[in-house]
Amino acid sequence: MSSSKNSGLRVKELEVAYKSGELALGRVDFTLPEHGIYTILGPSGSGKSTLLRAVSGLLPEYRGELLFNGQPLRGQDVLIGLVPQNYGLLPWKTVKANIRVAMKIANPKEQERRAREEQIDRWLTAMGIPELGERYPLSMSGGQQQRVAIARAFAIAPSILLLDEPFSALDVMTREALQQLFLEHWRANPTTALFVTHDVDEAILLGQKVIVLPSNKSEAPEMIDNEAVFGLDHAEKRASDAFFAQMKRIRKVMQEKW
Numbered sequence: 118m119s120s121s122k123n124s125g126l127r128v129k130e131l132e133v134a135y136k137s138g139e140l141a142l143g144r145v146d147f148t149l150p151e152h153g154i155y156t157i158l159g160p161s162g163s164g165k166s167t168l169l170r171a172v173s174g175l176l177p178e179y180r181g182e183l184l185f186n187g188q189p190l191r192g193q194d195v196l197i198g199l200v201p202q203n204y205g206l207l208p209w210k211t212v213k214a215n216i217r218v219a220m221k222i223a224n225p226k227e228q229e230r231r232a233r234e235e236q237i238d239r240w241l242t243a244m245g246i247p248e249l250g251e252r253y254p255l256s257m258s259g260g261q262q263q264r265v266a267i268a269r270a271f272a273i274a275p276s277i278l279l280l281d282e283p284f285s286a287l288d289v290m291t292r293e294a295l296q297q298l299f300l301e302h303w304r305a306n307p308t309t310a311l312f313v314t315h316d317v318d319e320a321i322l323l324g325q326k327v328i329v330l331p332s333n334k335s336e337a338p339e340m341i342d343n344e345a346v347f348g349l350d351h352a353e354k355r356a357s358d359a360f361f362a363q364m365k366r367i368r369k370v371m372q373e374k375w
């Protein structure tokens with residue numbers, strides 16, 4: 118992790134209201150270190166997706182500031198990968214073409230065709246779906262589409278990776294396998310990541326900090342340090358005392374704030 122004081126994603130007093138004036142996201146304020154990973158929990162409607170949309174640049178208006186490595190995010194040439202809740206795949210393109218398009222947009226000048234195709238195959242294999250490259254998204258299960266969306270996000274090697282409940286459509290075993298796979302790839306391809314989830318286990322397994330958004334948007338979110346669990350070997354996390362302690366702590370916050 119980078120040590121510079123300004124490095125990483127600074128979310129400074131960010132607040133989002135839609136035209137009706139109603140708050141979509143109450144004020145959040147945190148610094149996610151470069152190559153760090155924070156998870157976000159919150160009740161439905163608390164603004165989790167809105168936070169990711171603001172960072173991704175999809176929201177034209179918000180209050181507060183978003184900085185990356187000390188400079189305003191907007192206007193900087195920072196590559197941001199977003200895995201949206203609905204996967205965001207182009208239905209008229211094959212799986213490989215979906216990834217290829219994203220890679221071409223991300224790096225228009227880069228890369229010889231063969232190297233790109235090798236990369237695509239590598240990511241599909243890493244996600245356990247090497248045989249699905251020529252399929253179309255709508256002919257695939259939700260879980261398969263999620264894997265494609267994750268492969269695509271990693272393939273563009275973004276500086277910031279935003280994931281909106283990326284494993285929600287998966288059965289529990291696949292989900293656990295992909296959580297581990299995700300962490301391995303994140304370690305091998307370090308990126309600054311914000312990971313939204315509904316699942317408390319997942320938030321504790323994957324985040325260096327867990328941000329818990331409250332249902333009352335005038336209250337501040339809870340920032341819960343999770344290094345004691347994060348630092349453990351992934352296979353040991355679930356059975357650790359630190360995991361249970363954290364589970365208890367977060368559930369208490371949820372009871373009070375949701």
Ligand SMILES: Nc1ncnc2c1ncn2[C@@H]1O[C@H](COP(=O)(O)OP(=O)(O)OP(=O)(O)O)[C@@H](O)[C@H]1O
Binds near residue numbers: 136161
């Ligand atoms: N385009 C929009 N126009 C107006 N209000 C919106 C719009 N998009 C979201 N909202 C409102 O903003 C609030 C936050 O929505 P958001 O989707 O960010 O919540 P969330 O925490 O991601 O919810 P969920 O867990 O259900 O996905 C909600 O009250 C929602 O109704």
